[in-house]
Amino acid sequence: DDVTDGGLAQVRHVVLVLSGKGGVGKSTITTELALAFRHAGKKVGILDVDLCGPSIPRMLSIGRPDVHQCDAGWVPVYADAQKSLALMSIGFLLEDPDEAVVWRGPKKSAMIGQFVSDVAWGELDVLLVDTPPGTSDEHLAVLENLKKHRVDGAILVTTPQAVSTGDVRREITFCKKTGVRVLGIVENMSGFVCPHCSECSNIFSKGGGEDLAKLTGSVFLGSVPLDPLLSSSIEEGKDFMQSFPNSATFSAINSISQALLSSLQND
Amino acid sequence: ITSLLCSCVSQRSVDSKALQERQKQIMAKGLPKQKPIAGVKQVIVVASGKGGVGKSTTAVNLALGLMANDSSKSVGLLDADVYGPSIPKLMNLKGNPELSDNNLMVPLTNYGIPCMSMGFLVEDVAPIVWRGLMVMSAIEKLLRQVDWGSLDYLVVDMPPGTGDVQLSITQNIPIAGAVIVSTPQDIALLDARRGAEMFKKVHVPVLGLVQNMSVFQCPNCRHQTHIFGSDGARQLADTLGVRLLGDVPLHLNIRETSDRGQPVVVSSPDSPEAEAYRKVASAVVQRLQEVNT
Numbered sequence: 001d002d003v004t005d006g007g008l009a010q011v012r013h014v015v016l017v018l019s020g021k022g023g024v025g026k027s028t029i030t031t032e033l034a035l036a037f038r039h040a041g042k043k044v045g046i047l048d049v050d051l052c053g054p055s056i057p058r059m060l061s062i063g064r065p066d067v068h069q070c071d072a073g074w075v076p077v078y079a080d081a082q083k084s085l086a087l088m089s090i091g092f093l094l095e096d097p098d099e100a101v102v103w104r105g106p107k108k109s110a111m112i113g114q115f116v117s118d119v120a121w122g123e124l125d126v127l128l129v130d131t132p133p134g135t136s137d138e139h140l141a142v143l144e145n146l147k148k149h150r151v152d153g154a155i156l157v158t159t160p161q162a163v164s165t166g167d168v169r170r171e172i173t174f175c176k177k178t179g180v181r182v183l184g185i186v187e188n189m190s191g192f193v194c195p196h197c198s199e200c201s202n203i204f205s206k207g208g209g210e211d212l213a214k215l216t217g218s219v220f221l222g223s224v225p226l227d228p229l230l231s232s233s234i235e236e237g238k239d240f241m242q243s244f245p246n247s248a249t250f251s252a253i254n255s256i257s258q259a260l261l262s263s264l265q266n267d
Numbered sequence: 268i269t270s271l272l273c274s275c276v277s278q279r280s281v282d283s284k285a286l287q288e289r290q291k292q293i294m295a296k297g298l299p300k301q302k303p304i305a306g307v308k309q310v311i312v313v314a315s316g317k318g319g320v321g322k323s324t325t326a327v328n329l330a331l332g333l334m335a336n337d338s339s340k341s342v343g344l345l346d347a348d349v350y351g352p353s354i355p356k357l358m359n360l361k362g363n364p365e366l367s368d369n370n371l372m373v374p375l376t377n378y379g380i381p382c383m384s385m386g387f388l389v390e391d392v393a394p395i396v397w398r399g400l401m402v403m404s405a406i407e408k409l410l411r412q413v414d415w416g417s418l419d420y421l422v423v424d425m426p427p428g429t430g431d432v433q434l435s436i437t438q439n440i441p442i443a444g445a446v447i448v449s450t451p452q453d454i455a456l457l458d459a460r461r462g463a464e465m466f467k468k469v470h471v472p473v474l475g476l477v478q479n480m481s482v483f484q485c486p487n488c489r490h491q492t493h494i495f496g497s498d499g500a501r502q503l504a505d506t507l508g509v510r511l512l513g514d515v516p517l518h519l520n521i522r523e524t525s526d527r528g529q530p531v532v533v534s535s536p537d538s539p540e541a542e543a544y545r546k547v548a549s550a551v552v553q554r555l556q557e558v559n560t
Binding site: 020021022023024027051052053055058059099100101102103104105106108109132133134135136137139140159161162163166167169170171173174177178192194195196197199201202203204205226228231232234235 | 392468
């Protein structure tokens, strides 16, 4: 079984980060949860299967290192010296950072197949899989290749507005159809607090994620506010969880990560 | 012997060139031929590369802006985002399209704009879990089997990414120009750049960039916050050598009217947001004229 499991043999939990909608913050939430898990002493891996728009290397300030192969497969890139945060992304394999990956489905599926089975993750507590928006080749390829290994489930990220929750609702149906357990819903960009006068404006509406959770009988993991400090931190590839431990955003992400960890460990 | 060798080599290089040409011809046979959509004068695609930057919102308000600037023009809206069709919600349209006498789908119309979307063909909550090939045939239907009538402009709302849908559309129909939407943050600009790169690869002229969600003004104290960074799209436009078509601020009104299905250009035509979209529309028209001469 170790042979068929490939690089995932010693990965304890696999969590997909999904959304039907683009631009809701899947990559941001994936990165922040990974950093939160790491601060909690866990060994984390991130698999970035967004072939058209790989954002994670940028968010972790990793740039474009050389990717090596060992006997067990591709060696993931580590974000730190202690090797507690591992990352594999198509962004590492592109020669030119501005290169557009204009591939049709079968080629994407083949690439993702390699990513899922041939990366030597080693021992990990959690592997987070960041996906592109939609319900297409990439998602099917990930699920098919992960079938041999257990997938604990998926968390869904949404913004509160109607165009977003509509798409995420479809994604939830996708999970039900493919037998992926919905671990919970995260409402991102939920309210903006003006840094000047502290007035809270609901730019992208509010409560949509919570309503969606109630509507579909899913767990509501929490809401993360729209925070310019978070977006600039992500932009510069800094560790937000370390730089701003006193912010409301920090406690929101922290409580989401703890809720997720306890639901994973209770299985 | 040397001269014999030389002539052999040059013969081979001539042959290999002819061979390459022949190979190109054979490869091209498998690709769909580009054929214009009957009755549609110019196709404008609204794309990005990055999800969630406001393509659909921009496409809707661009279409309405084109009509608002020149009421003699007829504009249609095609939602090519098969996986996450937003146009029905934004245009407040629902229901299955009827079939015309010659078996073409009749687009649903609101605010004077005929629209077609995958969202009209499937249930609200049904996910479209299709691989590339099925998506291609769905796009083919949305392009060819709709009774658009006679349109001056067809605005196409693209899905995020650079994959099957984008390739299918650019291979199937001639496109007058592409509008690339991005927010100011680097993460979005990286993808917007890839989007522009993709259009270059498939020889579609890039009309320019739209910088969306540029700045937020607190309704209470009017303090301006650049939530998603500032001016990144303007700088990228300079770098790529394309025009910045417009700058749309992050305003609650845009989201509120969008969620209600009453796009800001028609529901609050005197607001600065609507003005911003109308400006984008006139810049697009100007660029189309430049590109086509």
